[in-house]
Amino acid sequence: MGICNSKPPTHETPSSPISDTQPTKNDHILSEDNFVTANDSSKLPSSAVNGENPSNEQAKDKNELQNVRKSPFFPFYSPSPASYLFSKKSPARSPANASSKSTPKRFFKRPFPPPSPAKHIKAVLARRHGSVKPNEAAIPEGSEGEVVSGLDKSFGFSKHFGSKYELGDEVGRGHFGYTCAANSKKGELKGKQVAVKVIPKAKMTTAIAIEDVRREVKILRALTGHNNLVQFYDAYEDHDNVYIVMELCEGGELLDRILSRGGKYSEDEAKAVLIQILSFVAFCHLQGVVHRDLKPENFLFTSKDDNSELKAIDFGLSDFVKPDERLNDIVGSAYYVAPEVLHRSYSTEADVWSVGVIAYILLCGSRPFWSRTESGIFRAVLKADPSFDELPWPSMSVEAKDFVKRLLIKDPRKRMTAAQALSHPWIKNCSDVNLPLDILIFKLMKAYMRSSSLRKAALRALSKTLTEDELFYLREQFALLEPNKNGTICFDNIKTALMKNATDAIKDSRITDFLSSFNALQYRRMDFEEFCAAALSVYQFEVLERWEQHARCAYELFEKDGNRAIVIEELASELGLGPSIPVHAVLHDWIRHTDGKLSFLGFVKLLHGVSTRSLAKA
């Protein structure tokens, strides 16, 4: 990886404190020494920002720097000085500072920076506010983010906020709004403390910004009933603001807790946090909602208690996504953004990547992809492999490393889903987790149902090579479909399982339309053996070290039972190859010349089947 490790890197060198200041354009500058020098006053936190006396601040910096220089290891193995930045008296968190534009500034003086608040990708801000100069945005934007006058800023929300709630102290602040505690004056919540996210209409200067707020409320309203999701109560508006009323979480942001611990989470502690995050993410994905802004700032603890429950907040960038749909707008926060988002073709897997980044940070205290500039971070996300060689990784369990690596796989088809992550040995071996239904099962089953008998035979052969560990997840998923006493499922099982888990969000994400793909199961039943073939992801299988062995073994089984002579045209249509492809040249090696049956190469290609893109068009 080489970006955020213990050796002074030779490129993308962090030489300034991580802060909310705009990244500079000189991300190509190389630095021999990435230690921040204590007398480089331009890099010191300003007292105007953090309220500290500048000379104290310099002294602290110096001390910390000395600690760092003395330590042969990472800065995270020296006590973190970060917690003082988050004390209640921090002006960044007080209402008096309410005019500042975004997340409170927090500064660090470390050669290898710990996590800090993540900024939204500049292109997001350009689209939403029309405020970033076109040449500043890393990704060129169209005219959709243009500032338009005469926008309709009425949302149809109740206008009686003032008569129902009394606003109290500010409890947090983001780029789009600020959040206050409030007291409910009447109704069901009378006397109860709530949180109110206030989004000023003056900030909604583009049609997209307005649409985002509408969708934020719609998604919050629709998604209900998960323990790790903040409870939404209602939305209001007046001439100046939109008010989102929700459950008050008094335990602060996950980011603050990570920082106050100096980045040290034991495997078990990290696991406890990640189980909650993944359980929430799997829930969203089953409802067809992609959060798109998962980061430690957007998870809050309900209380200061060490074992407090974690709640996801901030659906400001979230969207509905149909099972076969790919989204293309570049959205999120740079450190956490998935490679396929930067490639403008993504779905729910992008959230899982962000959880991978959070998992990496929880376990080692550093960000897996870091650079001083946005474009540098993007380059790292697209090209660099995170380091697992530096401390503390060598002392961590093999399972923990495998878990994080499989969340941070660049190809989204090969990455684990949230439900699979909850079934990963690192989690399942030591905790009693309620495994959720995985939307991936339905996507794969749909592709299976549309496949030829030849591909089904190939998949069946591969499924016979699964080990007990690999079967665990499929067994759990099959059980969630509640097979009858003969151990088989049909259309009704799939429908019932989906409906049992449905919230209102499912209407917008059209998950129910998807059910028609399973019509064939109205007339026949599927047993566990066939389910394994149907719900097996060949792409995910490919990342396993023993893949080649599995595939060879499966090919032998297929040879005995399923392989048959096939003509090139049949294979081309099976694989969804278009007329522009010279099939005879391309598929030449996929068919064995001696008997016209599939070669090993052809077998592997057939296993992958038609690309999801051509399936989506079908």
Ligand SMILES: Nc1ncnc2c1ncn2[C@@H]1O[C@H](COP(=O)(O)OP(=O)(O)OP(=O)(O)O)[C@@H](O)[C@H]1O
């Ligand atoms: N229910 C809540 N209880 C307590 N604090 C909250 C609650 N909701 C939000 N906050 C605080 O307010 C902050 C800002 O809220 P939120 O993240 O929703 O705003 P935003 O403007 O959309 O942020 P961003 O800049 O990440 O897009 C949060 O980081 C958190 O500290």
Ligand SMILES: [Ca+2]
């Ligand atoms: Ca936020």
Ligand SMILES: [Ca+2]
């Ligand atoms: Ca937001």
